[in-house]
Amino acid sequence: MKAKVMKIIAISFLLMALVTSIFNIVTIKHGYEVNRIKTNQKVVMLTFDDGPTTDDLAILDILKTENIHATFFMTGINLVKYETNEDTKKVVDRIINEGHTIGNHTYTHDEYLHDQKKLVKELQETNQLIKHVYAQNGVTIAEQDIPVRLAYLQYFKGIDYVQKQVGIKYLVRGYLGTDYNEAQTGKDKIIHQYMSHLSKGKIFVCHTRSYAKVWLPELIQKLKQKDYKFAAFRDDAGQTDSYKNYGKLVF
Numbered sequence: 001m002k003a004k005v006m007k008i009i010a011i012s013f014l015l016m017a018l019v020t021s022i023f024n025i026v027t028i029k030h031g032y033e034v035n036r037i038k039t040n041q042k043v044v045m046l047t048f049d050d051g052p053t054t055d056d057l058a059i060l061d062i063l064k065t066e067n068i069h070a071t072f073f074m075t076g077i078n079l080v081k082y083e084t085n086e087d088t089k090k091v092v093d094r095i096i097n098e099g100h101t102i103g104n105h106t107y108t109h110d111e112y113l114h115d116q117k118k119l120v121k122e123l124q125e126t127n128q129l130i131k132h133v134y135a136q137n138g139v140t141i142a143e144q145d146i147p148v149r150l151a152y153l154q155y156f157k158g159i160d161y162v163q164k165q166v167g168i169k170y171l172v173r174g175y176l177g178t179d180y181n182e183a184q185t186g187k188d189k190i191i192h193q194y195m196s197h198l199s200k201g202k203i204f205v206c207h208t209r210s211y212a213k214v215w216l217p218e219l220i221q222k223l224k225q226k227d228y229k230f231a232a233f234r235d236d237a238g239q240t241d242s243y244k245n246y247g248k249l250v251f
């Protein structure tokens with residue numbers, strides 16, 4: 001009899017642990033996780049993850065030609081090269097001076113579900129690097145205004161703790177296709193993925209890769225043909241294309 005009771009207790013504990021862990025993964029705090037701009041206007045936001053690398057140079061040239069501002073979510077591991085690598089400095093300085101925004105994409109681009117303290121530390125370290133490179137270019141930015149995007153668009157309940165510790169105002173997600181796997185996806189499919197997920201206020205997740213120069217100009221042309229405009233994150237440079245002119249960031 002005692003063994004049976006123990007067995008029931010053990011199973012109950014296991015079930016509770018299972019329910020708790022599922023709850024942990026699927027619970028979303030809607031207050032600061034954002035996927036789109038809430039707007040009735042035809043506007044999208046372009047974002048590029050995983051830089052800074054020299055692959056950003058071609059992307060910057062395209063954006064400059066098209067007069068578009070984007071957001072570059074950088075990893076600390078790449079951004080820390082700013083002081084020692086001339087190419088990194090050149091890319092980052094252009095991003096800032098051409099009116100684009102730098103976002104925090106963690107330090108090591110890891111998975112953090114089971115180590116939220118590590119995530120806090122990485123986001124704080126990367127924020128310091130971002131503040132430093134902005135300051136080097138004469139731009140002062142409040143830490144809470146640095147947008148954050150986790151690798152693989154991770155989210156989990158513990159993220160609330162991380163948000164409080166770091167003071168994240170915006171955890172930016174958006175539509176993620178497979179542009180990072182260009183060998184399998186190819187130009188036409190990459191463009192089709194974004195165009196078939198197009199809606200007013202959409203945030204497109206793209207990647208800092210050399211292949212972006214193959215598909216980005218055509219995607220931009222297709223969006224412009226549909227009368228879409230492009231929203232920036234920053235509005236400190238007297239920009240008229242800040243997302244704030246179109247609406248609020250919402251889940």
Ligand SMILES: [Zn+2]
Pocket residue numbers: 049050105109150151152
């Ligand atoms: Zn990434």
